[in-house]
Amino acid sequence: MSPQIALHDPVFRAYFLIVLISLAIGGAVLGFLRFILKRETASLFQTYCSWILMAGIGLLVVFLGRIPTIAGVTLLSIFAFKEFARASGLYRDWWTTGAVYAGIIVVGIASLISHPRGEEPGSGWYGFFVTVPVFAIALILLIPILRNRARGELQRMSLAIVGFIYIGWMFGHLGFLANARNAYGFLCFVIFATAVCDVSAFTFGKIFGRRPMRSEISPNKTWEGAIGAFAVGMILPWVLRFSFPFFGPRELVLAGLIVGIGGQLGDLSISVIKRDIGTKDMAATIPGHGGIFDRIDSLIYAAPLFMHMAGYYFPLK
Amino acid sequence: MKKWRYDSARDLEQAPIDRLRQFPREPDMLIYGLRSLVALIIRGLLRIYNRFEIIGHENLRTNRPLVIVANHCSHLDTLCLLAALPLRKLHNAFPAAASDYFFQSVPRLWAAAVIVNALPFERQARVRQSLALCQELLANPGTILIIFPEGTRSTTGEVGEFKSGIGALVAAKDVAVVPCFIDGSFRAWPKGKRLPQPRKVRLIAGTPRNYRTRTADKIDICAIAAELRNAVNELRPSNGTC
Numbered sequence: 158m159s160p161q162i163a164l165h166d167p168v169f170r171a172y173f174l175i176v177l178i179s180l181a182i183g184g185a186v187l188g189f190l191r192f193i194l195k196r197e198t199a200s201l202f203q204t205y206c207s208w209i210l211m212a213g214i215g216l217l218v219v220f221l222g223r224i225p226t227i228a229g230v231t232l233l234s235i236f237a238f239k240e241f242a243r244a245s246g247l248y249r250d251w252w253t254t255g256a257v258y259a260g261i262i263v264v265g266i267a268s269l270i271s272h273p274r275g276e277e278p279g280s281g282w283y284g285f286f287v288t289v290p291v292f293a294i295a296l297i298l299l300i301p302i303l304r305n306r307a308r309g310e311l312q313r314m315s316l317a318i319v320g321f322i323y324i325g326w327m328f329g330h331l332g333f334l335a336n337a338r339n340a341y342g343f344l345c346f347v348i349f350a351t352a353v354c355d356v357s358a359f360t361f362g363k364i365f366g367r368r369p370m371r372s373e374i375s376p377n378k379t380w381e382g383a384i385g386a387f388a389v390g391m392i393l394p395w396v397l398r399f400s401f402p403f404f405g406p407r408e409l410v411l412a413g414l415i416v417g418i419g420g421q422l423g424d425l426s427i428s429v430i431k432r433d434i435g436t437k438d439m440a441a442t443i444p445g446h447g448g449i450f451d452r453i454d455s456l457i458y459a460a461p462l463f464m465h466m467a468g469y470y471f472p473l474k
Numbered sequence: 475m476k477k478w479r480y481d482s483a484r485d486l487e488q489a490p491i492d493r494l495r496q497f498p499r500e501p502d503m504l505i506y507g508l509r510s511l512v513a514l515i516i517r518g519l520l521r522i523y524n525r526f527e528i529i530g531h532e533n534l535r536t537n538r539p540l541v542i543v544a545n546h547c548s549h550l551d552t553l554c555l556l557a558a559l560p561l562r563k564l565h566n567a568f569p570a571a572a573s574d575y576f577f578q579s580v581p582r583l584w585a586a587a588v589i590v591n592a593l594p595f596e597r598q599a600r601v602r603q604s605l606a607l608c609q610e611l612l613a614n615p616g617t618i619l620i621i622f623p624e625g626t627r628s629t630t631g632e633v634g635e636f637k638s639g640i641g642a643l644v645a646a647k648d649v650a651v652v653p654c655f656i657d658g659s660f661r662a663w664p665k666g667k668r669l670p671q672p673r674k675v676r677l678i679a680g681t682p683r684n685y686r687t688r689t690a691d692k693i694d695i696c697a698i699a700a701e702l703r704n705a706v707n708e709l710r711p712s713n714g715t716c
Binding site: 235239242243244245246248249251254255258312433434435436437438439440441442444 | 478480481482483487488489490500502503504506507
């Protein structure tokens with residue numbers, strides 16, 4: 158991945174156009190609602206503007222190449238974990254949060270460097286990347302021992318481990334995907350498809366939503382929205398088949414399941430966390446979306462599943 | 475199983491800009507780390523670029539609440555005073571900064587909140603509220619307040635009149651007040667200049683004073699302000715200009 162390759166890569170160029178067209182369609186729908194149907198769209202418009210900004214930044218970072226992509230994903234993990242730590246109260250413990258930040262940076266480094274003895278092809282040290290949790294958890298468990306403290310430590314350790322595994326490591330898979338042979342196809346597909354599924358869950362829920370899906374977790378999510386997003390998720394890999402021409406029907410169906418169901422499970426699992434903490438959003442970083450953690454929730458679930466699915470059937474690097 | 479209690483930050487719902495404006499702040503590791511790192515860099519730069527020197531170092535070493543009072547003619551003053559404190563005290567040191575100047579535009583706001591850890595001080599209206607906030611902070615041991623009682627940067631290099639608010643803050647209270655004189659900062663970075671010049675800057679810290687025996691009435695407050703001004707002015711080296 159580099160700017161020169163991206164310029165000539167048909168997949169990246171296709172996604173560039175697809176993103177532009179999707180944003181234009183979104184804008185047209187929004188304009189229709191606002192000016193023809195005279196609906197109140199102020200909050201939707203804010204969400205839409207944030208989408209434009211995020212799409213621009215995302216495309217730019219992927220365009221710039223492998224190192225910016227991995228660095229960008231690591232930064233997102235760091236800020237998402239910061240939001241999680243502030244919401245859960247873990248941020249008051251400097252040592253434990255520091256250990257998690259260190260772990261997240263190590264995940265980024267493992268995605269950046271190559272195998273030291275050259276036993277793996279290409280860049281990125283897969284063997285280390287998948288074992289980072291061992292070292293990070295060991296470090297987190299070490300902290301109360303070093304500080305000779307036990308009171309409330311189980312809660313801190315648990316929050317730190319969940320924060321690291323969920324935000325640092327699982328989301329870090331998105332960065333590792335930049336090392337894949339088919340990096341542009343995989344990265345662009347996962348990011349674009351989960352975003353489209355999120356939007357369609359919202360849209361179908363708004364139009365047809367009747368039956369609440371998980372009333373105790375997230376009162377606004379409905380079965381209708383979920384089924385709509387699932388259907389869109391199942392269709393997308395076939396429509397975007399050019400991103401991975403070597404995928405057969407089995408892999409395409411799996412990819413559809415991962416973005417169609419996995420993305421929504423990610424959304425629900427962060428809702429569980431937010432419900433238990435008792436906050437609506439993790440932060441208010443992105444206008445119209447909530448925090449960074451709220452935005453990347455479905456990617457956290459979908460990216461690692463997708464990467465390991467693709468890596469199981471085809472050599473990743 | 476007992477229910478876990480999550481002690482969330484109070485400002486979750488606020489946009490990032492509003493969070494910077496809020497005081498007291500609730501920073502996490504990232505902010506502390508960044509602040510300490512920038513403080514180290516600033517210390518290094520001051521030493522090299524401005525040949526920064528501290529006289530009376532020991533007067534600033536205490537584990538009790540401390541009010542540092544100094545003359546003010548440059549943004550360097552705050553940085554010099556912060557550079558004279560131990561690094562671990564940095565996050566409990568609050569330079570009082572004019573909220574009409576530092577807490578408006580975003581870059582200044584960011585620098586004031588993240589790098590300097592400034593306390594937003596209302597110098598026109600609601601001075602009383604700002605002083606009450608300072609009192610509150612002084613209740614925790616380890617707090618260091620950095621106050622420039624002139625209320626603004628001097629444009630001549632002379633020490634101007636001290637506002638009586640400083641008297642109200644320390645009268646009848648058991649807090650140490652350390653008068654400091656910063657010499658050379660006026661030549662190094664006067665008001666209105668974009669960048670500092672490589673001139674020598676010196677910080678002279680005087681002996682701590684205590685005003686717990688004084689009453690908080692109007693006459694005493696003004697007297698304390700005048701006394702502190704003299705104390706700061708007396709620290710001026712004979713060959714210094716400011």
